[in-house]
Amino acid sequence: MAATQAQVAWQPSLFDGGPLGLDLDYTGLRRIHLDDRSWVDYCPGWLSGSDIVFDALAGEARWQQRTRWMYDQEVAEPRLTAGWSTDTEDATLPPMLREMADALSDRYPVLFDRIWVNLYRDGQDSVAWHGDRNRLVMTRPMVATVSLGSRRKFLLRQRGTSRAVHRLEPGHGDLVVMGGECQAEWEHTIPKTKLPVGARMSVTIRHSEPAAGQRWLGTHRSDARE
Numbered sequence: 001m002a003a004t005q006a007q008v009a010w011q012p013s014l015f016d017g018g019p020l021g022l023d024l025d026y027t028g029l030r031r032i033h034l035d036d037r038s039w040v041d042y043c044p045g046w047l048s049g050s051d052i053v054f055d056a057l058a059g060e061a062r063w064q065q066r067t068r069w070m071y072d073q074e075v076a077e078p079r080l081t082a083g084w085s086t087d088t089e090d091a092t093l094p095p096m097l098r099e100m101a102d103a104l105s106d107r108y109p110v111l112f113d114r115i116w117v118n119l120y121r122d123g124q125d126s127v128a129w130h131g132d133r134n135r136l137v138m139t140r141p142m143v144a145t146v147s148l149g150s151r152r153k154f155l156l157r158q159r160g161t162s163r164a165v166h167r168l169e170p171g172h173g174d175l176v177v178m179g180g181e182c183q184a185e186w187e188h189t190i191p192k193t194k195l196p197v198g199a200r201m202s203v204t205i206r207h208s209e210p211a212a213g214q215r216w217l218g219t220h221r222s223d224a225r226e
C-alpha cells in the first residue's frame with residue numbers, strides 16, 4: 001500500500017461549514033428494519049461542521065491506495081483509504097474522529113475502536129456490493145459510517161439477490177449505523193455514477209470485540225478491521 005497525496009476536486013461549500021459538533025440527541029434518527037434480524041439507523045446531520053472535518057482529512061490523512069485480488073489479478077481499489085485505531089496513542093488521530101467513536105460507544109453496546117476513512121474522489125470511485133469482513137470474525141457486528149462531502153447513493157440488498165431494496169443518500173455529516181445481521185445477511189454498495197458529483201468521504205467506525213451476548217466466530221482477529 002503506497003501512501004499518496006489526496007487529489008480531490010473539493011471546494012469548501014455552503015452546505016455545512018460549522019459550527020463543529022455532534023448531535024448527541026440524535027435528532028431525526030430513523031431506524032429502518034430491513035427484516036426482523038437486521039436494521040439500519042439513519043441520523044441526518046449528526047455531525048455539524050462536516051466540511052471542516054472533510055477539509056482537515058483531505059489535507060492531513062495518510063491516504064493509501066489499497067489493492068484487491070480479483071481472480072488472478074491485483075487491482076487498485078477505486079477509492080483511497082486512511083486508517084487509525086482509537087485504542088492506541090496515535091497522535092495523528094483527528095480529535096473529532098475520536099469524539100465520534102466515543103459518542104457512538106456511549107449510545108450503542110460496543111466499544112468502537114477502529115476507524116477507516118474512505119475517499120471517493122469523483123463518481124468513478126465506488127465500493128462494490130459486500131458485507132463487511134467483520135461478519136466472519138464475530139456475530140452481529142455493528143458498523144457506523146459518517147458521510148462527509150457530496151451525497152452518494154448507499155444501497156442495500158439481501159445477500160443472494162440482485163435488487164437493491166433500500167436506498168439512502170448520505171452526505172454532509174449524516175450518520176448510518178448497520179446492526180443485527182446486516183453484514184452477514186445483507187450487502188451494501190456505493191455505486192459509480194456518471195452524474196457530476198464532488199468528492200465524498202465516509203468515516204467508517206467499527207469495533208474489534210464482540211458486543212455483550214455476541215461471540216467470536218473465527219481465529220483471525222485482525223480481519224475485524226474492515
Ligand SMILES: O=C(O)CCC(=O)C(=O)O
Nearest residue numbers: 118127132145190202204
Ligand atoms: O462509503 C461508505 O459509506 C461505505 C463504505 C463501506 O461499505 C466499506 O468501506 O466497507
